[in-house]
Amino acid sequence: xxxxxxxxxxxxxxxxxxxxxxxxxxxxxxxxxxxxxxxxxxxxxxxxxxxxxxxxxxxxxxxxxxxxxxxxxxxxxxxxxxxxxxxxxxxxxxxxxxxxxxxxxxxxxxxxxxxxxxxxxxxxxxxxx
Amino acid sequence: xxxxxxxxxxxxxxxxxxxxxxxxxxxxxxxxxxxxxxxxxxxxxxxxxxxxxxxxxxxxxxxxxxxxxxxxxxxxxxxxxxxxxxxxxxxxxxxxxxxxxxxxxxxxxxxxxxxxxxxxxxxxxxxxxxxxxxxxxxxxxxxxxxxxxxxxxxxxxxxxxxxxxxxxxxxxxxxxxxxxxxxxxxxxxxxxxxxxxxxxxxxxxxxxxxxxxxxxxxxxxxxxxxxxxxxxxxxxxxxxxxxxxxxxxxxxxxxxxxxxxxxxxxxxxxxxxxxxxxxxxxxxxxxxxxxxxxxxxxxxxxxxxxxxxxxxxxxxxxxxxxxxxxxxxxxxxxxxxx
Numbered sequence: 001x002x003x004x005x006x007x008x009x010x011x012x013x014x015x016x017x018x019x020x021x022x023x024x025x026x027x028x029x030x031x032x033x034x035x036x037x038x039x040x041x042x043x044x045x046x047x048x049x050x051x052x053x054x055x056x057x058x059x060x061x062x063x064x065x066x067x068x069x070x071x072x073x074x075x076x077x078x079x080x081x082x083x084x085x086x087x088x089x090x091x092x093x094x095x096x097x098x099x100x101x102x103x104x105x106x107x108x109x110x111x112x113x114x115x116x117x118x119x120x121x122x123x124x125x126x127x128x129x
Numbered sequence: 130x131x132x133x134x135x136x137x138x139x140x141x142x143x144x145x146x147x148x149x150x151x152x153x154x155x156x157x158x159x160x161x162x163x164x165x166x167x168x169x170x171x172x173x174x175x176x177x178x179x180x181x182x183x184x185x186x187x188x189x190x191x192x193x194x195x196x197x198x199x200x201x202x203x204x205x206x207x208x209x210x211x212x213x214x215x216x217x218x219x220x221x222x223x224x225x226x227x228x229x230x231x232x233x234x235x236x237x238x239x240x241x242x243x244x245x246x247x248x249x250x251x252x253x254x255x256x257x258x259x260x261x262x263x264x265x266x267x268x269x270x271x272x273x274x275x276x277x278x279x280x281x282x283x284x285x286x287x288x289x290x291x292x293x294x295x296x297x298x299x300x301x302x303x304x305x306x307x308x309x310x311x312x313x314x315x316x317x318x319x320x321x322x323x324x325x326x327x328x329x330x331x332x333x334x335x336x337x338x339x340x341x342x343x344x345x346x347x348x349x350x351x352x353x354x355x356x357x358x359x360x361x362x363x364x365x366x367x368x369x370x371x372x373x374x375x376x377x378x379x380x381x382x383x384x385x386x387x388x389x390x391x392x393x394x395x396x397x398x399x400x401x402x403x404x405x406x407x408x409x410x411x412x413x414x415x416x417x418x419x420x421x422x423x424x425x426x427x428x429x430x431x432x433x434x435x436x437x438x439x440x441x442x443x444x445x446x447x448x449x450x451x452x453x454x455x456x457x458x459x460x461x462x463x464x465x466x467x
Contacts, residue, residue: 005315005362012370016377023381030388045381046254050261053243053374057264059367060239060272062315 003108005062007071012055014078015105019049021085022098029091037091044098051105070116074108077101077123084127093129100126216290216339218447219434222454223287226427229461230279232420235368236272238413240265242371249382275322275360279427282325282349285332292339295332318359321352343438350435357428365421372413379406412467419467422460426453 003011026033026041033041081097088094100123107115243261250258285295328349331337337345383403390396430453437446 005367009366009370012374016370016374019381020377023377023384027384027388042381042385043251043253046250047257049374049377049381050246050250050254050257052377053246053371054257054261056367056370056374057261057268059370060363061264061268 003058003062003071005059008055008059008062010075011071011078011108012052012059014075014082015048015052015055015101018078018082018085018101019045019052021082022048022094025085025088025094033091037095040095041098044095044102047102048098048105051102051109054109070113073120074104074116077104077120077127080127081123093126096126096129097123215442216342218450218454219290219342219441220287222430222434222450222457223283223290225454225457225461226430227280227283227287229423229457230276230283230427232416232423232461232464233273233276235364235413235416235420236269236276239272239368239371240269242375245375246378249378272363275356278322278325278329278356279360281329282353283427285329286342286345289332289337289339289342289345294336294338295329315359318355321355324352325349325356342441346431346434346438350431353431354428357424357431361421361424361428364417364424368417369414372410372417376407376410379403379410416464416467419460419463423457423464426456426460429453430457 022041022045026038026045030038078101081101084097085094088097100119104116104119104123107119240262243258243265246258247255288295328345332341332345383399383406386399387396390399430450433446433449433453434441437443437449440446441450
């Protein structure tokens with residue numbers, strides 16, 4: 001997926017917001033979460049935050065050309081994930097959304113269009129399940 | 130001894146006694162053209178730290194007597210006839226811009242973010258952070274080259290405004306090589322960068338003087354704004370996002386520790402460290418804000434030079450240029466205080 005600088009910056013914000021939202025969920029449900037779940041969520045928060053950091057690196061190095069439609073699909077998936085994490089109460093569903101987002105972030109970094117499409121769908125599915 | 134160089138303005142040679150000393154010295158110099166050019170700058174008594182010292186009292190000494198007044202009139206006539214304009218405001222703006230743009234701390238901070246994030250993140254994340262560090266280190270030269278180009282350009286602009294020769298810096302070769310090596314992903318910016326650097330090389334190799342200043346501003350305006358626009362985006366938005374990410378990492382790390390902590394003394398110490406780290410981030414945000422102001426002011430100031438290129442010595446235009454210079458100095462001072 002050929003990202004533009006603006007796409008990368010926008011994705012950076014999407015991933016950062018999602019990492020913050022998952023963190024807020026973890027702190028809000030601190031006592032209800034098992035230690036293992038807390039650890040799993042925290043690891044996913046870091047992975048998503050690092051994907052955000054990677055998008056900043058890409059934004060600095062990329063052109064400002066026309067945006068690629070695939071980037072919009074990723075942004076749509078992360079927006080759905082953010083909405084889900086902010087509204088869901090079910091711990092296992094939030095973990096599912098977070099795990100799917102980590103997969104999407106890895107696919108974006110790998111620039112594999114097939115993997116991006118597959119993981120974007122997985123995020124949508126987890127967010128709307 | 131009285132064989133004048135072909136480019137000595139004959140009207141200057143007709144000027145009477147009070148200019149005698151001036152003329153006498155002019156014709157004693159074998160390189161008459163260079164001498165006259167230097168003298169023009171010496172008579173520009175207004176401002177600019179790159180102003181050359183006045184020789185043997187120069188124009189200022191002529192104000193005290195009738196003969197001095199006559200001398201001043203003559204000197205002014207010389208200025209008018211020889212086409213020398215008082216461009217002190219342009220020189221000040223250019224030299225202030227050159228100084229202000231050389232702020233590399235933000236680039237270093239950006240390159241170092243993944244390494245700093247290691248203090249907050251579990252070891253399982255470190256390989257990814259190491260990869261990002263390597264990638265950012267690879268971007269460092271390109272980021273600094275933009276600053277270098279603006280610095281070199283502003284130096285040349287100031288030198289031409291002072292009617293000096295633009296000086297050669299080996300960095301110009303680096304600039305040219307950077308463009309050739311296609312280090313810029315954005316082709317528009319690469320073309321703009323190349324255009325500005327080629328004009329700089331021309332200014333040096335063709336020994337441009339003040340007469341070329343308007344042409345330089347005209348030809349540079351469009352590519353200059355492209356380069357400045359790219360720099361503003363990177364500093365304001367990309368570096369701004371980078372700090373936002375670091376703040377999220379800081380918040381996650383300390384909030385988790387504080388949720389897990391039980392020891393009051395340990396929690397108090399954590400709170401102090403958190404405040405200290407947060408203060409460092411606030412300083413970086415301030416630096417980004419001030420440096421963005423610097424870049425936007427340089428861009429706006431250059432645009433003003435472009436718009437007013439044919440009337441740069443008018444008092445009202447000088448006053449406006451001074452406003453940009455003052456804003457640059459304020460922003461630079463704010464950065465220096467951090």
